Amino acid sequence: MTSSPTLDVTGLSCELGGRALLRDVTLTARAGESLAVTGPSGSGKSTLLALLAGLRPAPAGTVRVCGTDTAALRPAKAAAWRLRTIGFVYQAGELLPELSAVENAALPLLIGGTRRTEAYETAGRLLDELGVGAVADSPAGVLSGGERQRVAVARALSTRPPLILADEPTGALDERATDDVCELLYALPARYGTTVLTVTHNPLVAHRADRRLRLHAGRLTEDRAAEADA
Numbered sequence: 001m002t003s004s005p006t007l008d009v010t011g012l013s014c015e016l017g018g019r020a021l022l023r024d025v026t027l028t029a030r031a032g033e034s035l036a037v038t039g040p041s042g043s044g045k046s047t048l049l050a051l052l053a054g055l056r057p058a059p060a061g062t063v064r065v066c067g068t069d070t071a072a073l074r075p076a077k078a079a080a081w082r083l084r085t086i087g088f089v090y091q092a093g094e095l096l097p098e099l100s101a102v103e104n105a106a107l108p109l110l111i112g113g114t115r116r117t118e119a120y121e122t123a124g125r126l127l128d129e130l131g132v133g134a135v136a137d138s139p140a141g142v143l144s145g146g147e148r149q150r151v152a153v154a155r156a157l158s159t160r161p162p163l164i165l166a167d168e169p170t171g172a173l174d175e176r177a178t179d180d181v182c183e184l185l186y187a188l189p190a191r192y193g194t195t196v197l198t199v200t201h202n203p204l205v206a207h208r209a210d211r212r213l214r215l216h217a218g219r220l221t222e223d224r225a226a227e228a229d230a
């Protein structure tokens with residue numbers, strides 16, 4: 001028996017502010033794949049992520065994550081489902097600055113009802129695995145950009161979701177930290193079996209994903225030229 005794809009999107013269309021942002025988008029991603037979506041500013045990349053996560057209802061088409069149709073989720077259950085199923089990484093970490101790294105990384109577990117000791121143990125272990133164990137007790141506000149993103153990745157991974165969505169995860173980093181975080185993100189599929197979908201403006205970040213997609217004029221197309229190039 002084959003398991004459901006992590007992401008299965010068919011006929012997804014979305015209009016915002018009188019403009020067709022997505023037109024009949026189809027996308028399938030399997031467990032353990034990394035994908036990068038590039039596209040001009042304002043083309044709808046962040047909107048696509050919100051639709052994939054079920055944070056915005058799909059006006060037309062279907063979004064299934066690990067077999068669950070996001071439109072069929074009852075609002076009361078959606079948040080708990082999202083916590084288990086999708087991890088998010090944003091541009092500048094978006095950590096709570098006054099909490100320590102380990103407290104930030106443990107947040108999704110605590111919100112999901114995991115006991116404190118277990119949540120902190122799991123978060124601490126992940127920080128070690130991701131190379132930021134040494135700053136576990138430091139307030140997030142004093143961390144470097146690269147450290148913050150590693151902690152953000154630990155937080156996204158803490159509930160062991162099958163899917164991680166990253167929106168410009170290296171957008172606030174210098175070249176060296178970009179390289180570091182890029183390596184870490186794209187190692188997640190092999191290390192944890194997670195599917196990683198990254199939205200990025202940086203062609204070097206996109207180039208390192210297993211699959212590259214381009215969003216332009218509402219169409220999401222696989223970039224085969226870059227594939228042949230790789």
Ligand SMILES: Nc1ncnc2c1ncn2[C@@H]1O[C@H](COP(=O)(O)OP(=O)(O)OP(=O)(O)O)[C@@H](O)[C@H]1O
Pocket residue numbers: 016017021039040041042043044045046047048
């Ligand atoms: N709630 C909304 N109502 C109307 N227009 C919106 C709304 N949300 C986003 N938009 C518009 O939709 C377009 C796509 O926005 P989105 O943030 O998805 O693009 P993006 O490709 O992620 O851009 P960037 O690369 O600059 O971050 C933009 O023109 C934005 O102004």
